Amino acid sequence: MSASSGEPGVARTDGREELRERVRSDEVAPDDARVVLRGGPDTLSLLRSHARRVNRLFVLDGDEVWAISVLVALDEVGARSADSLLRSKLRSYDVVYRSTVSQLLTAGFSLLPTFTRPHYSVVLPELSATPALLEALGALVENPYALPQGG
Amino acid sequence: MIAIDIPADLNAEDETGFVWTFLDEAPDPAAIRPGELVIAGSELTPAVCEVVDLVEKPVGTVVHLRVLPGSISQYRRLLDRIGA
Numbered sequence: 531m532s533a534s535s536g537e538p539g540v541a542r543t544d545g546r547e548e549l550r551e552r553v554r555s556d557e558v559a560p561d562d563a564r565v566v567l568r569g570g571p572d573t574l575s576l577l578r579s580h581a582r583r584v585n586r587l588f589v590l591d592g593d594e595v596w597a598i599s600v601l602v603a604l605d606e607v608g609a610r611s612a613d614s615l616l617r618s619k620l621r622s623y624d625v626v627y628r629s630t631v632s633q634l635l636t637a638g639f640s641l642l643p644t645f646t647r648p649h650y651s652v653v654l655p656e657l658s659a660t661p662a663l664l665e666a667l668g669a670l671v672e673n674p675y676a677l678p679q680g681g
Numbered sequence: 682m683i684a685i686d687i688p689a690d691l692n693a694e695d696e697t698g699f700v701w702t703f704l705d706e707a708p709d710p711a712a713i714r715p716g717e718l719v720i721a722g723s724e725l726t727p728a729v730c731e732v733v734d735l736v737e738k739p740v741g742t743v744v745h746l747r748v749l750p751g752s753i754s755q756y757r758r759l760l761d762r763i764g765a
Contacts, residue, residue: 545739580690677752
Protein backbone atom coordinates (compact mmCIF):
# COMPACT_ATOMS: atom_id res chain seq x y z
CA MET A 531 0.00 0.00 0.00
CA SER A 532 1.39 3.38 -0.87
CA ALA A 533 2.19 5.80 1.89
CA SER A 534 1.81 8.74 -0.49
CA SER A 535 -1.11 10.08 -2.40
CA GLY A 536 -0.92 6.89 -4.46
CA GLU A 537 0.60 8.52 -7.52
CA PRO A 538 4.25 7.77 -8.27
CA GLY A 539 6.44 10.80 -7.88
CA VAL A 540 3.86 12.76 -5.96
CA ALA A 541 5.23 14.23 -2.75
CA ARG A 542 4.14 12.50 0.40
CA THR A 543 2.14 14.35 2.95
CA ASP A 544 2.72 12.21 6.03
CA GLY A 545 6.18 13.62 6.76
CA ARG A 546 8.14 10.44 6.29
CA GLU A 547 11.45 10.45 4.42
CA GLU A 548 12.43 8.43 1.39
CA LEU A 549 14.83 5.62 2.31
CA ARG A 550 15.82 5.24 -1.36
CA GLU A 551 17.60 8.59 -1.05
CA ARG A 552 19.82 7.00 1.61
CA VAL A 553 20.83 4.08 -0.60
CA ARG A 554 24.45 4.06 -1.73
CA SER A 555 23.80 3.99 -5.43
CA ASP A 556 27.41 3.21 -6.34
CA GLU A 557 27.63 0.15 -4.09
CA VAL A 558 28.29 -3.11 -5.89
CA ALA A 559 26.05 -5.93 -4.65
CA PRO A 560 28.01 -8.00 -2.14
CA ASP A 561 28.88 -11.61 -2.91
CA ASP A 562 26.42 -14.16 -1.57
CA ALA A 563 29.05 -15.56 0.76
CA ARG A 564 29.73 -12.27 2.51
CA VAL A 565 29.21 -12.40 6.25
CA VAL A 566 26.31 -10.42 7.72
CA LEU A 567 26.57 -9.35 11.37
CA ARG A 568 24.09 -7.90 13.79
CA GLY A 569 24.55 -7.28 17.49
CA GLY A 570 22.19 -9.30 19.63
CA PRO A 571 20.35 -10.88 21.16
CA ASP A 572 17.02 -9.92 19.68
CA THR A 573 13.51 -11.10 20.38
CA LEU A 574 10.59 -11.06 18.00
CA SER A 575 9.20 -8.14 19.96
CA LEU A 576 12.46 -6.19 19.67
CA LEU A 577 12.75 -6.88 15.96
CA ARG A 578 9.21 -5.64 15.44
CA SER A 579 9.96 -2.50 17.47
CA HIS A 580 13.08 -1.78 15.42
CA ALA A 581 11.28 -2.37 12.13
CA ARG A 582 8.39 -0.15 13.22
CA ARG A 583 10.84 2.62 14.07
CA VAL A 584 12.15 2.53 10.51
CA ASN A 585 8.58 2.50 9.21
CA ARG A 586 7.76 5.56 11.27
CA LEU A 587 10.60 7.58 9.74
CA PHE A 588 10.87 6.21 6.22
CA VAL A 589 9.05 5.01 3.15
CA LEU A 590 10.68 3.10 0.33
CA ASP A 591 9.80 4.26 -3.16
CA GLY A 592 6.75 5.85 -1.60
CA ASP A 593 5.53 2.63 -0.02
CA GLU A 594 5.50 1.27 3.48
CA VAL A 595 8.82 -0.18 4.58
CA TRP A 596 9.90 -2.25 7.56
CA ALA A 597 13.60 -2.90 7.96
CA ILE A 598 16.35 -3.57 10.46
CA SER A 599 20.04 -2.75 10.41
CA VAL A 600 22.94 -5.10 9.81
CA LEU A 601 26.60 -4.79 8.94
CA VAL A 602 28.01 -6.65 5.96
CA ALA A 603 31.67 -7.62 6.09
CA LEU A 604 32.51 -6.22 2.67
CA ASP A 605 36.22 -6.95 2.81
CA GLU A 606 38.36 -9.86 3.93
CA VAL A 607 40.76 -7.57 5.77
CA GLY A 608 40.71 -4.02 7.02
CA ALA A 609 38.09 -1.83 8.63
CA ARG A 610 35.17 -3.55 6.95
CA SER A 611 36.21 -7.11 7.68
CA ALA A 612 34.14 -9.22 10.04
CA ASP A 613 36.96 -9.26 12.57
CA SER A 614 37.29 -5.50 12.56
CA LEU A 615 33.54 -4.92 12.85
CA LEU A 616 33.40 -7.21 15.86
CA ARG A 617 36.22 -5.20 17.46
CA SER A 618 34.73 -1.81 16.72
CA LYS A 619 31.06 -1.14 16.01
CA LEU A 620 29.90 -4.38 17.62
CA ARG A 621 32.17 -4.38 20.65
CA SER A 622 29.33 -3.46 23.01
CA TYR A 623 27.65 -6.75 22.14
CA ASP A 624 28.54 -9.97 23.94
CA VAL A 625 26.84 -11.95 21.21
CA VAL A 626 26.13 -11.30 17.56
CA TYR A 627 24.05 -12.89 14.86
CA ARG A 628 26.22 -14.22 12.07
CA SER A 629 24.67 -14.97 8.72
CA THR A 630 25.47 -14.51 5.06
CA VAL A 631 24.04 -12.44 2.26
CA SER A 632 22.85 -15.66 0.64
CA GLN A 633 20.97 -16.81 3.76
CA LEU A 634 19.00 -13.58 3.95
CA LEU A 635 18.23 -13.40 0.24
CA THR A 636 17.17 -17.06 0.14
CA ALA A 637 14.80 -16.43 3.04
CA GLY A 638 13.06 -13.76 1.00
CA PHE A 639 14.58 -10.60 2.40
CA SER A 640 16.26 -7.88 0.41
CA LEU A 641 19.41 -6.05 1.38
CA LEU A 642 19.76 -2.35 0.72
CA PRO A 643 23.12 -0.60 1.12
CA THR A 644 21.93 2.32 3.22
CA PHE A 645 23.68 5.23 4.91
CA THR A 646 27.41 4.66 5.44
CA ARG A 647 29.43 1.54 4.57
CA PRO A 648 29.11 -1.21 5.64
CA HIS A 649 25.57 -0.57 6.95
CA TYR A 650 22.74 -2.38 5.18
CA SER A 651 19.01 -2.43 5.74
CA VAL A 652 17.33 -5.81 5.68
CA VAL A 653 13.91 -5.09 4.23
CA LEU A 654 11.00 -7.21 5.41
CA PRO A 655 8.23 -8.00 2.94
CA GLU A 656 5.79 -7.51 5.82
CA LEU A 657 6.08 -6.84 9.53
CA SER A 658 4.76 -10.34 10.15
CA ALA A 659 7.98 -11.72 8.64
CA THR A 660 9.94 -11.15 11.85
CA PRO A 661 10.02 -14.86 12.85
CA ALA A 662 11.56 -15.74 9.49
CA LEU A 663 13.95 -12.82 9.87
CA LEU A 664 15.11 -13.98 13.28
CA GLU A 665 15.84 -17.38 11.80
CA ALA A 666 17.62 -15.92 8.77
CA LEU A 667 19.85 -13.77 10.96
CA GLY A 668 21.66 -17.00 11.73
CA ALA A 669 23.39 -18.37 14.74
CA LEU A 670 23.94 -16.27 17.82
CA VAL A 671 27.66 -16.49 18.47
CA GLU A 672 29.97 -15.01 21.06
CA ASN A 673 31.82 -11.85 20.18
CA PRO A 674 35.41 -12.59 21.13
CA TYR A 675 36.16 -8.87 21.27
CA ALA A 676 33.22 -7.86 23.47
CA LEU A 677 33.79 -5.49 26.33
CA PRO A 678 34.15 -7.24 29.68
CA GLN A 679 30.79 -7.44 31.45
CA GLY A 680 31.47 -9.50 34.53
CA GLY A 681 32.33 -8.51 38.02
CA MET B 682 17.23 -5.65 35.35
CA ILE B 683 18.75 -2.45 34.02
CA ALA B 684 16.43 0.49 33.44
CA ILE B 685 16.67 1.85 29.92
CA ASP B 686 16.65 5.63 29.50
CA ILE B 687 15.81 5.39 25.83
CA PRO B 688 15.02 2.32 23.73
CA ALA B 689 17.07 2.04 20.57
CA ASP B 690 18.51 -0.42 18.12
CA LEU B 691 22.21 0.13 18.69
CA ASN B 692 22.86 -1.44 15.29
CA ALA B 693 20.89 1.30 13.57
CA GLU B 694 23.03 4.12 12.30
CA ASP B 695 21.99 6.81 9.87
CA GLU B 696 23.98 9.10 7.60
CA THR B 697 25.50 10.83 10.63
CA GLY B 698 27.19 7.59 11.66
CA PHE B 699 25.39 7.76 15.00
CA VAL B 700 22.69 5.49 16.38
CA TRP B 701 19.23 7.01 15.99
CA THR B 702 15.93 6.55 17.78
CA PHE B 703 12.85 8.54 18.71
CA LEU B 704 12.73 10.82 21.74
CA ASP B 705 9.14 9.98 22.62
CA GLU B 706 10.12 6.34 23.26
CA ALA B 707 12.04 7.47 26.34
CA PRO B 708 10.19 6.99 29.65
CA ASP B 709 11.43 10.46 30.65
CA PRO B 710 12.11 12.47 27.50
CA ALA B 711 13.25 15.46 29.56
CA ALA B 712 16.30 13.44 30.63
CA ILE B 713 17.44 13.05 27.04
CA ARG B 714 19.47 16.17 26.39
CA PRO B 715 22.56 16.78 24.27
CA GLY B 716 25.70 15.96 26.21
CA GLU B 717 23.95 13.76 28.75
CA LEU B 718 25.05 10.18 29.32
CA VAL B 719 22.20 7.69 29.15
CA ILE B 720 21.57 3.98 29.02
CA ALA B 721 20.25 3.14 25.58
CA GLY B 722 19.37 -0.01 23.73
CA SER B 723 17.18 -2.70 25.22
CA GLU B 724 17.09 -4.66 28.46
CA LEU B 725 18.99 -7.37 26.61
CA THR B 726 21.51 -5.03 25.02
CA PRO B 727 22.04 -1.94 27.16
CA ALA B 728 24.95 0.40 26.58
CA VAL B 729 26.20 3.70 27.90
CA CYS B 730 25.67 6.37 25.27
CA GLU B 731 26.14 10.10 24.89
CA VAL B 732 23.23 12.08 23.55
CA VAL B 733 24.67 13.86 20.53
CA ASP B 734 21.72 15.92 19.39
CA LEU B 735 17.97 16.06 18.96
CA VAL B 736 16.62 16.61 15.45
CA GLU B 737 13.06 17.73 14.91
CA LYS B 738 11.34 15.85 12.12
CA PRO B 739 7.74 15.88 10.97
CA VAL B 740 7.21 12.36 12.37
CA GLY B 741 8.88 13.05 15.71
CA THR B 742 12.12 14.09 17.33
CA VAL B 743 15.06 11.90 16.40
CA VAL B 744 17.80 11.39 18.99
CA HIS B 745 21.35 10.68 17.86
CA LEU B 746 23.47 8.63 20.24
CA ARG B 747 27.16 7.89 20.42
CA VAL B 748 27.85 4.48 21.93
CA LEU B 749 30.63 5.04 24.45
CA PRO B 750 33.51 2.67 25.06
CA GLY B 751 33.21 0.55 28.15
CA SER B 752 30.51 -1.71 29.47
CA ILE B 753 28.03 -0.76 32.17
CA SER B 754 29.92 -3.06 34.53
CA GLN B 755 33.13 -1.18 33.85
CA TYR B 756 31.46 2.14 34.64
CA ARG B 757 30.02 0.65 37.82
CA ARG B 758 33.44 -0.60 38.91
CA LEU B 759 34.95 2.79 38.21
CA LEU B 760 32.38 4.54 40.37
CA ASP B 761 32.83 1.99 43.15
CA ARG B 762 36.61 2.43 43.03
CA ILE B 763 36.52 6.19 43.36
CA GLY B 764 33.79 6.11 45.96
CA ALA B 765 31.33 8.10 43.93
